[in-house]
Amino acid sequence: MTWDPRSLPDLSGRVYLVTGSNAGLGYFASEQLVRAGAKVFMTGRHPNRLSAARAAIRRRVPDAAPDATEVLVLDTSNLGSVRSAAASVRGRGPLDGLLLNAGIVHPPKTRETTIDGHEVVFATNVLGHFALAGELLGVLAAASGRMVWVGSMSTSLTPYDPVDPQLVTGYTGWRAYVQSKVATTALGFEADRRLRAAGVPVSSVVAHPGYSTSGRTPGIVGVNAPTKMTRFADNLQGVVTQSKEHGAWSLVRALVDPEVHGGEFWGPRTVARGEPRRQPASRITRDPEVAARLWAASEAATGVAWPFAQAARAGSAGHRD
Ligand SMILES: NC(=O)c1ccc[n+]([C@@H]2O[C@H](COP(=O)([O-])OP(=O)(O)OC[C@H]3O[C@@H](n4cnc5c(N)ncnc54)[C@H](OP(=O)(O)O)[C@@H]3O)[C@@H](O)[C@H]2O)c1
Numbered sequence: 463m464t465w466d467p468r469s470l471p472d473l474s475g476r477v478y479l480v481t482g483s484n485a486g487l488g489y490f491a492s493e494q495l496v497r498a499g500a501k502v503f504m505t506g507r508h509p510n511r512l513s514a515a516r517a518a519i520r521r522r523v524p525d526a527a528p529d530a531t532e533v534l535v536l537d538t539s540n541l542g543s544v545r546s547a548a549a550s551v552r553g554r555g556p557l558d559g560l561l562l563n564a565g566i567v568h569p570p571k572t573r574e575t576t577i578d579g580h581e582v583v584f585a586t587n588v589l590g591h592f593a594l595a596g597e598l599l600g601v602l603a604a605a606s607g608r609m610v611w612v613g614s615m616s617t618s619l620t621p622y623d624p625v626d627p628q629l630v631t632g633y634t635g636w637r638a639y640v641q642s643k644v645a646t647t648a649l650g651f652e653a654d655r656r657l658r659a660a661g662v663p664v665s666s667v668v669a670h671p672g673y674s675t676s677g678r679t680p681g682i683v684g685v686n687a688p689t690k691m692t693r694f695a696d697n698l699q700g701v702v703t704q705s706k707e708h709g710a711w712s713l714v715r716a717l718v719d720p721e722v723h724g725g726e727f728w729g730p731r732t733v734a735r736g737e738p739r740r741q742p743a744s745r746i747t748r749d750p751e752v753a754a755r756l757w758a759a760s761e762a763a764t765g766v767a768w769p770f771a772q773a774a775r776a777g778s779a780g781h782r783d
Pocket residue numbers: 481482483484485486487488505506507508511536537538539540563564565566567586587612613614615670671672673674675706709
C-alpha cells in the first residue's frame with residue numbers, strides 16, 4: 463500500500479495519547495491525528511501551553527469534533543505526575559496508541575536531577591515514558607494498540623553504551639541526550655520482544671523524525687514562534703533539514719499504519735528528511751544485553767514492573783473498559 467502522509471486513513475473512533483503535544487513534533491503529530499478523525503489526549507507539563515496548542519488545533523482543523531482533543535497535565539520528569547495522568551486515562555477506556563514523544567532536546571550543561579532524584583534528561587526522555595507505557599499497558603491491550611518510542615539519528619553518530627544511564631560520572635549534555643535516545647530505542651525494541659513473549663496484543667515500534675527544526679516550521683501562535691535569527695540560521699541548513707510538521711510524519715506512520723509491525727524502526731527517507739520509510743537501527747540499540755540492562759535500570763528507578771500477565775488477559779478478553 464502506498465502511504466501518503468498528507469492524507470491519512472480514516473481514524474474515526476480511534477484514541478491516542480501524545481506526550482509533549484503542546485509544541486514541536488508532538489503538536490504536529492496530534493494535529494495530523496485529529497485531522498484524520500482521531501481523538502487525542504494532548505499531554506504536556508504546562509496547562510497554559512496545552513490550552514494554546516489545543517486552541518491551535520481547533521483553528522487549523524475547524525471540522526474536528528469539539529471533543530477530538532482533551533488536555534491532560536503530564537510531566538514526564540515527575541513520576542507522580544505520570545502515575546496520576548495514567549490513572550485518569552485508564553478510567554476512560556481502551557487506548558489505540560501511545561506516542562512517547564516528549565523530550566529535552568537541549569540538555570543542561572551540567573548535571574541536574576528531578577524531584578525523584580533522577581538525572582533530568584534520562585528521567586524526562588526515558589523513565590517517564592517507561593513508567594507511562596507500563597501504567598497504560600492494560601488499556602492498550604484492550605484495544606490491541608501500539609506504542610511508539612522516539613529515537614534519533616544521533617544514536618548512529620555517537621553510539622554511547624549507557625552503562626551509567628544517569629551519568630553519575632562523566633556528564634555532558636550531548637552524552638546525556640544520546641544515551642537517552644539509545645535507551646528509548648533499545649527499550650522500544652525490548653518492549654516488543656517482551657510483549658510478544660507474554661502474548662500481549664500490543665506492538666512496540668521506534669520512529670525518529672530526522673533533523674526537524676522550528677525555523678523551518680510554520681509559525682503558529684502559542685505553539686511555534688521562532689525568532690528571525692532562528693529562522694535565518696535554520697534556513698541555512700535547509701537542504702539537510704525539514705519542518706517539524708514533516709518530521710511528525712514518521713512518528714504518525716509508525717503509530718497508525720496497519721502495515722507497520724512491532725520491533726520496526728521508521729524514519730525519513732534520506733535519514734534527515736523526507737517521507738517515512740522503514741530503516742535499520744544502530745547496532746547498539748539492537749543489542750539485547752544493553753536493552754535488558756536498561757530495562758532492569760528503568761524498573762528499579764521507576765518502581766514500575768510492566769503488568770504483562772494482566773495485559774495479556776485484558777487483550778484476550780478484548781474488553782474496552
Ligand atoms: N527535532 C529533531 O530534529 C529531533 C531529532 C531526533 C529526535 N527528536 C525527538 O523528538 C522529540 C520531540 O522533539 P521536538 O523537536 O519536537 O522538541 P521540542 O520542539 O523542544 O518539543 C519538545 C516537547 O517535549 C515537551 N517536554 C519537555 N520536557 C517535558 C516534560 N518534563 N514533561 C512533558 N513534556 C515535556 C515540551 O514541552 P514544553 O513546551 O513544556 O517544554 C515540548 O512539548 C524528542 O523526544 C526529541 O528527542 C527530535
